[in-house]
Amino acid sequence: MARVMDLICYPVKGCAGTSMTESLLMPAGLAHDRSFMVISEDGIFRTQRRHPRLALIRPAISADGTRLTLESADSTDDHGTVRLDVTTSASRRDVDLFGTSFQGIDQGDDVAAWLSDALGAPSRLVRVPPEHDRIADGLAPGPSGYADSSAVHLLSRASLTLLNRRMADRGGPPLSMNRFRPNIVVDSHNQEAGADADADWAALPHAEDRARRITIGGAELGYAKLAVRCAVTLVAQDVGARQGPEPLRTLAGYRRAASGGVVFGTKFSVLTPGKLSVGDEVSVTEWGDAEV
Template sequence: MGSGDMEGGDMGMSAARLTEITYYPVKGCAGTSLTEATLTSTGLPHDRAYAIADEKGELRWQWGDPRMALISPESSDGEVTLRAPGRDPVRADSPNVHAWLTEFLGVPSTLVPSPAGNAHRLHVVSRASLDALNRRLAARGAAPLPMNRFRPNLVVDGWDDPHTEDRAARLAVAGTELAFTEDTIRCAITMVDQRTGRRAGPEPLRTLGDYRRADAGGIAFGAYFQVRRPGRIAVGDEVAVRSGPAVGP
């Protein structure tokens, strides 16, 4: 698996479109959908800007604290507000935010600046990849899974072949250009139902393990890209697969 740097220009395939743009203001919590966004050299603004830490300063994650999926942060004019079922909203800069998180999650929790964010990357998953997985799930009698199990930043629809995202050297979206960095290695978070905030395994890892074992170890689904040429993107933009060296820094 990994980037397939083909000779020539575009890969021969049908036109694809950007169908979802999502950023995650708090690492491990619900995402916020956008219809358009400005990509910078560090990715989507405010993506994984914050994280939730325990009493030892270690970051909480959804498999250990699945109710994190029910926290819906929103960013407006640089101000992040947290919302959750049965709770009044709270701003990230409020002195009450730590108590709010502790009460909702049921364990001591603090909101902290994310130490790594998403490493200045965009997580890309194609609809073709999810459709291929869901066909395999159906064949073993399991229910299909929604895209939010994989928490992508960008979703692409229209590619004929599943997993085109991890064979593309570069992607051009409107006036921007993205360069492949590595496959996305999946963890137990994919077994958390993002709608209910409950663990729901063993899928998708059981089925992905049948056919998506990465050469370097782990189970791969989706791919990470760096922004090499910033610019404005919008849902509906054409996504073109390029080969050859990337532009930009």
């Protein structure tokens, strides 16, 4: 009864996402997800935490991953569009992601100049090299590109509905799903809160927290950890700027994990690759205990 409602790929870490009707799920997540990363001149990754205007950069990548287009969604500037042929043969350079050193393939001066202008800070673009062997930690460790941690972020519509209801009780407006930048959004067909979790688990807010193994089509996901939320959730994705204390203020009141941190949504590793489509049934084959 739980179904895939949306599939979102973020080809460039920190930039806007693209909704898709179908996608291949690869060992490191949705095809091309977080394959690229914007960095400073000294190799440190750029993030909406400090550069919220990343949200206004809309990437589009060809199916084979050889062509990337970046377009500015900021109506107040004239950055336009930059197109590049993706290279995997250029020299590698050291990059820093949360204090851990990895390698990246520099994509050249043209896109670097475009990004530097769009963000107002010297920037370059790198791609995950083919030899990238990062394994993200968690209950089910797994390969990951330039994502913050595990390869796949899954969130249910019921969880967002509950959050928006709680914010409304405080006099706040609802937030859209893109504040949380999930890869897979699931929803229930019958929409009745209180349904049995095994039969229609997506009708229950935060039921995804307890899912330990999930099958979608022929693909299988393994639970890694809860998604700890940060200041990126304060950024309105359509304007590329922070807008107030929500949702962190409300989440702090009811979504603190036993291990610490404000959590919302769940991170998974890919156990079995496959093809995903909007409308696919999402089945939980193993449950665990909630950590909140």
